[in-house]
Amino acid sequence: MTDLRDLYQEVILDHSKNPRHSGTLNPAQFSADGHNPLCGDKLHLTLNMEGDRVSDLRFDGSGCAISTASASMMCQALKGATLDEIQSKFSAFHQMVTGEAEFDVGSPPLGKLAIFAGVAKFPVRVKCATLAWHTLRAALDRGEQPISTEGDDDMSAPAQLNTTELESSVVDVLKTCYDPEIPVDIYELGLIYTVKARADGHVDIQMTLTSPACPVAGTLPGEVEAKVRALKNVSSAQVELVWDPPWDKEMMSEAAQVKLGFF
Numbered sequence: 523m524t525d526l527r528d529l530y531q532e533v534i535l536d537h538s539k540n541p542r543h544s545g546t547l548n549p550a551q552f553s554a555d556g557h558n559p560l561c562g563d564k565l566h567l568t569l570n571m572e573g574d575r576v577s578d579l580r581f582d583g584s585g586c587a588i589s590t591a592s593a594s595m596m597c598q599a600l601k602g603a604t605l606d607e608i609q610s611k612f613s614a615f616h617q618m619v620t621g622e623a624e625f626d627v628g629s630p631p632l633g634k635l636a637i638f639a640g641v642a643k644f645p646v647r648v649k650c651a652t653l654a655w656h657t658l659r660a661a662l663d664r665g666e667q668p669i670s671t672e673g674d675d676d677m678s679a680p681a682q683l684n685t686t687e688l689e690s691s692v693v694d695v696l697k698t699c700y701d702p703e704i705p706v707d708i709y710e711l712g713l714i715y716t717v718k719a720r721a722d723g724h725v726d727i728q729m730t731l732t733s734p735a736c737p738v739a740g741t742l743p744g745e746v747e748a749k750v751r752a753l754k755n756v757s758s759a760q761v762e763l764v765w766d767p768p769w770d771k772e773m774m775s776e777a778a779q780v781k782l783g784f785f
């Protein structure tokens with residue numbers, strides 16, 4: 523397990539620092555813009571086909587390490603692929619990161635992309651990993667409008683409020699909450715497992731603490747709930763404290779790890 527985690531960190535960091543296939547194709551037959559408001563990731567994808575195969579594809583943009591690495595590895599995996607191969611990799615990747623199916627590193631049809639399996643444990647990061655794939659699909663559908671990862675939500679009710687925007691404003695508030703002993707906010711620290719907003723303005727949050735014996739166990743969830751409830755457009759909020767999976771320092775964002783001196 524340790525080997526796999528090391529491999530995951532190594533590969534993600536390598537691709538986020540030195541993204542392959544970055545840039546813009548000009549001219550491009552297909553292009554689309556993608557945006558993940560939950561994390562702030564943005565990318566522009568351009569792609570050319572020769573017959574049924576991808577002759578080249580590039581991405582440009584700014585985002586977190588997971589979104590950049592995912593775009594870089596997706597481009598690497600799809601250069602030369604047919605539309606059928608793209609479709610089967612897309613659905614396998616999506617099933618893996620949403621936890622619907624399990625894949626081992628190197629198993630077909632994902633190959634190296636199976637490194638992203640760990641993302642399934644962190645629902646707030648799933649959209650970072652899928653952004654490039656959704657943008658690619660929009661490009662192939664000849665979507666000319668910027669697309670959002672909102673389609674990933676399991677929301678069944680028709681939206682009265684924009685739930686993605688609401689979730690994004692909740693994340694902004696979570697970034698102002700601190701465990702008094704740690705100089706990194708609770709979102710970057712990886713204590714937030716899920717943020718789900720409903721169209722009626724209700725927000726559900728699952729969070730953990732660095733350990734069950736943590737001295738702020740009694741007060742922090744209540745503080746978070748009060749801050750979120752005070753947000754415009756939030757009608758009610760519920761914070762659930764969970765211990766599975768237990769928090770681990772690898773759940774911190776790369777920025778938090780740098781700040782706390784782990785890199």
Ligand code: ZN
Pocket residue numbers: 558561562563585586587588589649650
């Ligand atoms: Zn991200």
